[in-house]
Amino acid sequence: MNLSVAWNRLSARLKRRDLHHTVGRFNTIRKTYSFFQKKRQQTNGSLYRTRLQPRESSVFPDVSPTVAGDALRDKSVTFGFALPGAMVQEIHDFACQNVLYEPGSDDEFFVHDVTNGQLPTGRSVLRGLVKNPSHCPAIERIAQDPVLLSIAHDYLHYWPTQVTRHLTWTFVSDLNDQEQKHRFLPLSYHYDVAGYNFMSAYFYITDMDVQTGAHVMIARSHNKKPLHTLFAPWSGRTPDQILLDYYGQENELLIEGKAGFGFMQDPACFHKLLPPRQQNRLIFQIRYA
Numbered sequence: 446m447n448l449s450v451a452w453n454r455l456s457a458r459l460k461r462r463d464l465h466h467t468v469g470r471f472n473t474i475r476k477t478y479s480f481f482q483k484k485r486q487q488t489n490g491s492l493y494r495t496r497l498q499p500r501e502s503s504v505f506p507d508v509s510p511t512v513a514g515d516a517l518r519d520k521s522v523t524f525g526f527a528l529p530g531a532m533v534q535e536i537h538d539f540a541c542q543n544v545l546y547e548p549g550s551d552d553e554f555f556v557h558d559v560t561n562g563q564l565p566t567g568r569s570v571l572r573g574l575v576k577n578p579s580h581c582p583a584i585e586r587i588a589q590d591p592v593l594l595s596i597a598h599d600y601l602h603y604w605p606t607q608v609t610r611h612l613t614w615t616f617v618s619d620l621n622d623q624e625q626k627h628r629f630l631p632l633s634y635h636y637d638v639a640g641y642n643f644m645s646a647y648f649y650i651t652d653m654d655v656q657t658g659a660h661v662m663i664a665r666s667h668n669k670k671p672l673h674t675l676f677a678p679w680s681g682r683t684p685d686q687i688l689l690d691y692y693g694q695e696n697e698l699l700i701e702g703k704a705g706f707g708f709m710q711d712p713a714c715f716h717k718l719l720p721p722r723q724q725n726r727l728i729f730q731i732r733y734a
């Protein structure tokens with residue numbers, strides 16, 4: 446795609462007033478937004494923190510927000526967040542017992558309705574978002590965790606004004622890899638544009654490895670991207686080889702972990718998930734914006 450076509454697409458999005466989902470891909474915009482938010486919160490930072498209703502104690506008392514923030518700035522990711530087994534079980538049970546939906550469809554269903562990526566109606570479904578995740582007490586405890594909020598503050602340079610919860614199943618599917626990738630963007634390398642500035646925490650609620658939907662990312666790709674990918678549609682969906690040639694194979698991280706494993710990431714880095722082949726995948730994500 447040449448740059449003039451890319452620019453026309455970008456202009457069309459700007460005309461649709463889809464501004465934050467368009468310009469948030471540029472580092473300069475993210476830094477400028479952070480600068481003004483920081484300035485705005487400077488005089489009354491405690492008010493903005495209090496609005497987030499942080500709990501008294503953290504699930505991750507041993508994590509240093511400064512060390513985590515430095516790792517995020519350097520590598521786009523920081524590890525070392527383990528959920529207690531009881532919280533993992535509570536979130537898993539919640540996701541099994543509550544209604545799911547797939548964006549773009551009116552169907553509502555439960556995880557037990559899905560067999561090999563198909564609903565009883567025969568419609569294939571690749572993911573299911575759990576409705577009202579904030580009704581789960583364990584999820585609220587994590588979303589209001591003071592250490593996670595401090596890391597978000599350290600990284601963004603302001604207290605986030607939006608903290609959204611996303612509890613998502615990805616289903617084992619009978620569709621071949623090509624069809625799955627065509628229908629489900631996160632199976633290909635892409636970066637998120639979730640606002641003017643943003644970051645995320647992720648927790649595996651099922652075990653994830655190369656066969657069960659592990660997350661894969663390119664370290665250090667949040668800061669610097671091939672120019673054409675900044676103007677590409679579909680959140681910069683880019684073939685693997687282009688990125689491996691640009692960043693080097695050594696920067697590709699396969700993030701495997703047991704249920705309860707957690708990490709924080711700047712999702713402006715290139716990342717994808719592997720299609721789960723042996724069991725449905727359940728992940729909990731918090732987005733700070």
Ligand SMILES: [Fe+2]
Pocket residue numbers: 631635636637712716
């Ligand atoms: Fe993503």
